[in-house]
Amino acid sequence: MGLTPVFQLISIMFYIIIYKLSNSSHKLLNLVYNTRFFCYNINGCELMNDRKQENWYKLDNAAKIYPAIIGKKDSGVFRVSANLNNFIIPDILGQALIDLKHRFPSMYVKLKKGLFWYYFEKNERIPIVKKETPYINELIDVSKNNNYLFTLFYYNNRISLECFHSLCDGYGAIEFLKAIVFRYLELLGNKINSEDKVLTINQKVMEEEIEDSFKKNFTSKVIKHNKVDKAYHIRDIHFPHYYNTGIISGKINTNKLLFLARKSNATITEYLAALLTYSVYESYRNDNFKKKVKPINISIPVNMRRFFNSKTLRNFSLFFYTSVDINKRNLKFNDILNKVKKNFKKEIDKDKLQSNLNSNVGAEKNFFMKITPLFLKNILLRIASNILGNSLSTMTLSNLGNIDIPKSMKNYIKDMKIILGSNYSQTNSVGVISCNEITTISFSRTIFDTCIEQTFFRFLAKEGLSVEIESNMIENYL
Amino acid sequence: MEYCDRCKININTKTNICPLCHNRIKIDKDAKITYPLYEPLKDKYTKTAIIISSIAPFLIVLALVLNLFVIKSSYWSVIAIAGIIYFWLLGLLTFNKRINMPVKLIAHAITISLILLIINMFASNELVIKNITWAISYAIPLLIFTFIAFINFIMFNTKQKLRDFLLYQLVLCLLGFIPLVILIWGIAKPLYPSILTAFYSYSTILYLIVFSKSIIKEEFKKRFHI
Numbered sequence: 001m002g003l004t005p006v007f008q009l010i011s012i013m014f015y016i017i018i019y020k021l022s023n024s025s026h027k028l029l030n031l032v033y034n035t036r037f038f039c040y041n042i043n044g045c046e047l048m049n050d051r052k053q054e055n056w057y058k059l060d061n062a063a064k065i066y067p068a069i070i071g072k073k074d075s076g077v078f079r080v081s082a083n084l085n086n087f088i089i090p091d092i093l094g095q096a097l098i099d100l101k102h103r104f105p106s107m108y109v110k111l112k113k114g115l116f117w118y119y120f121e122k123n124e125r126i127p128i129v130k131k132e133t134p135y136i137n138e139l140i141d142v143s144k145n146n147n148y149l150f151t152l153f154y155y156n157n158r159i160s161l162e163c164f165h166s167l168c169d170g171y172g173a174i175e176f177l178k179a180i181v182f183r184y185l186e187l188l189g190n191k192i193n194s195e196d197k198v199l200t201i202n203q204k205v206m207e208e209e210i211e212d213s214f215k216k217n218f219t220s221k222v223i224k225h226n227k228v229d230k231a232y233h234i235r236d237i238h239f240p241h242y243y244n245t246g247i248i249s250g251k252i253n254t255n256k257l258l259f260l261a262r263k264s265n266a267t268i269t270e271y272l273a274a275l276l277t278y279s280v281y282e283s284y285r286n287d288n289f290k291k292k293v294k295p296i297n298i299s300i301p302v303n304m305r306r307f308f309n310s311k312t313l314r315n316f317s318l319f320f321y322t323s324v325d326i327n328k329r330n331l332k333f334n335d336i337l338n339k340v341k342k343n344f345k346k347e348i349d350k351d352k353l354q355s356n357l358n359s360n361v362g363a364e365k366n367f368f369m370k371i372t373p374l375f376l377k378n379i380l381l382r383i384a385s386n387i388l389g390n391s392l393s394t395m396t397l398s399n400l401g402n403i404d405i406p407k408s409m410k411n412y413i414k415d416m417k418i419i420l421g422s423n424y425s426q427t428n429s430v431g432v433i434s435c436n437e438i439t440t441i442s443f444s445r446t447i448f449d450t451c452i453e454q455t456f457f458r459f460l461a462k463e464g465l466s467v468e469i470e471s472n473m474i475e476n477y478l
Numbered sequence: 479m480e481y482c483d484r485c486k487i488n489i490n491t492k493t494n495i496c497p498l499c500h501n502r503i504k505i506d507k508d509a510k511i512t513y514p515l516y517e518p519l520k521d522k523y524t525k526t527a528i529i530i531s532s533i534a535p536f537l538i539v540l541a542l543v544l545n546l547f548v549i550k551s552s553y554w555s556v557i558a559i560a561g562i563i564y565f566w567l568l569g570l571l572t573f574n575k576r577i578n579m580p581v582k583l584i585a586h587a588i589t590i591s592l593i594l595l596i597i598n599m600f601a602s603n604e605l606v607i608k609n610i611t612w613a614i615s616y617a618i619p620l621l622i623f624t625f626i627a628f629i630n631f632i633m634f635n636t637k638q639k640l641r642d643f644l645l646y647q648l649v650l651c652l653l654g655f656i657p658l659v660i661l662i663w664g665i666a667k668p669l670y671p672s673i674l675t676a677f678y679s680y681s682t683i684l685y686l687i688v689f690s691k692s693i694i695k696e697e698f699k700k701r702f703h704i
Contacts, residue, residue: 056700058703112700113578114700114701114702114703115701115702116702116703116704117703117704119700119703121641121700124637124638131514132513132514133514134513134514134515134516134517135519136513141575142575143575155513155514156510241518241519243519247513248497248498250487251490370704371704450497450498450499450500453497453498454485454498454499457485457487457498458485458486458487458498461485461486461487462486466488467486467487467488468479468487468488468489468490469487469488469489469490469491469497469498470489470490470491470512471489471491471493471497471512471513472491472512472513472516473491473493473495473497473513474516475500476493476495477516477517
């Protein structure tokens with residue numbers, strides 16, 4: 001065989017290259033142009049200060065742990081939902097979601113792997129609105145979700161946003177949900193005014209909204225922490241499948257609940273944390289007295305924006321534990337409440353929170369941590385999360401507080417709800433949110449037993465509150 | 479609205495038992511269904527994976543035993559075992575949702591090359607290096623050529639795909655030089671397919687560097703940030 005075929009092939013190659021060059025050079029030049037001027041044109045929206053802005057983000061400190069530890073049994077997903085007065089029209093909801101793409105650049109991203117860390121990259125695809133499924137807070141299958149890390153569901157008159165925790169915390173998710181509902185109502189033709197309480201599509205993206213507040217507020221000062229003892233864990237028969245989550249939500253009048261808490265000189269969060277500890281203690285006290293048991297530790301997330309003047313829509317919360325020793329016999333609710341109040345007073349202190357922030361960010365800044373390849377980091381973080389994350393807490397109680405919505409929106413929204421994820425090692429979680437003078441306390445669980453919920457809501461009913469329960473009654477189907 | 483006398487709570491869900499104490503309550507026919515009706519998820523992929531994973535070791539042992547004691551003509555069992563492992567990996571790679579498309583393509587290029595090499599090596603009785611001819615001379619270079627061409631075709635369709643595939647394409651193009659390097663050592667002949675692949679790899683790299691320099695820079699910055 002001579003060399004002719006080779007030359008023929010080479011010439012074909014040249015033809016292909018020249019054809020491609022002429023055909024796509026304008027595309028490529030466009031691409032280069034876009035990349036260069038992406039500085040102030042993220043998703044086509046203007047940034048407040050026209051400062052250079054990349055089309056990718058590093059994960060913030062709290063976000064880094066989640067991609068490493070998630071799996072089918074622990075999805076790292078939480079849900080916030082809003083009940084409207086009328087049935088949802090999916091097409092309009094979908095349009096509202098598309099319209100907000102420019103306003104929330106930190107939400108419309110996809111997760112990508114680097115050699116050392118994960119990172120978020122702008123997602124060009126269209127976000128999807130789906131009809132709600134019975135599998136709550138399931139692991140988000142990005143391949144079926146156009147690579148987005150959040151899913152927007154509708155069901156009857158409910159809009160639910162399921163969010164992967166790396167994207168944002170409860171505050172960010174609520175702001176996003178409020179904006180979606182606002183835009184949805186606007187598209188329906190309702191005359192509503194944002195009153196600067198909702199982020200709207202007409203506003204410019206503020207740099208503070210997409211900043212990494214952990215890094216911004218980092219100082220090197222670290223105070224020595226008190227050691228947290230390993231926590232008591234609730235043991236019962238798990239639901240048969242990893243995607244089974246039991247939900248029990250209770251709706252209570254916010255003012256009445258506040259009055260009840262004030263009667264004991266406590267805030268709503270303190271009162272509910274104490275009641276939760278009491279409910280665990282009462283539900284499992286027969287098991288407890290057989291031998292010395294570990295304390296009941298309730299993990300309480302703290303919104304750091306309150307202390308550090310941050311407006312970020314990404315993660316910016318840390319958590320602390322309220323720890324109550326349950327080895328004493330006949331613990332009364334008031335004893336527990338006093339102990340919990342002391343815990344709150346001690347832990348919610350700016351210096352202490354700053355120190356916690358510093359130690360967390362410090363670990364990330366460690367040189368060896370930085371240069372360890374991602375797959376090794378994933379293994380290390382998974383081990384660390386098993387040792388620290390789950391062993392120290394019995395349950396999580398997250399109170400997002402009162403959600404401030406514009407007056408004109410109040411006629412369209414009934415109430416809101418937050419459902420935290422629970423997994424096999426932390427079987428129960430509680431999310432609390434108040435909106436329109438209704439406080440919704442939602443328990444999510446991976447076990448059959450509902451003793452804690454029963455004690456919790458019976459106690460509130462006994463105190464004279466009217467409680468309205470809603471459940472997905474998963475136990476009936478299994 | 480339903481009511482549980484024991485718990486003293488109202489229930490806003492269509493149910494005949496109390497969600498808290500599980501005692502019977504009077505059902506309210508007008509009550510709402512508040513969550514979608516539950517039905518178990520069909521997890522067919524996991525079942526198939528378990529079946530294949532349990533059959534594979536059995537087939538491997540069977541092939542080994544047959545080769546050692548019954549059909550002793552050549553080392554054919556190595557090809558059979560490699561084939562079984564390849565199909566097992568094929569399933570694992572293709573259906574794993576956590577592995578992205580470019581990584582899958584590179585992994586396929588490497589695994590197919592390896593299986594071809596093994597078939598070439600063990601297809602005859604004599605296990606000598608000179609037998610490795612058609613795999614290194616024709617099959618592997620043309621395979622890599624096809625993969626590079628395929629990725630090029632995908633890459634230049636959209637701006638996003640160019641970003642997604644760029645670094646992986648560079649890696650694949652570097653792999654495209656390996657057959658040529660092997661041939662220069664004089665292991666196999668003829669040179670044409672290897673030269674063609676190396677040239678195509680070189681052109682692709684050059685093309686990307688000239689026209690996508692800033693994207694390459696950005697991708698490096700993203701992927702290697704510490």
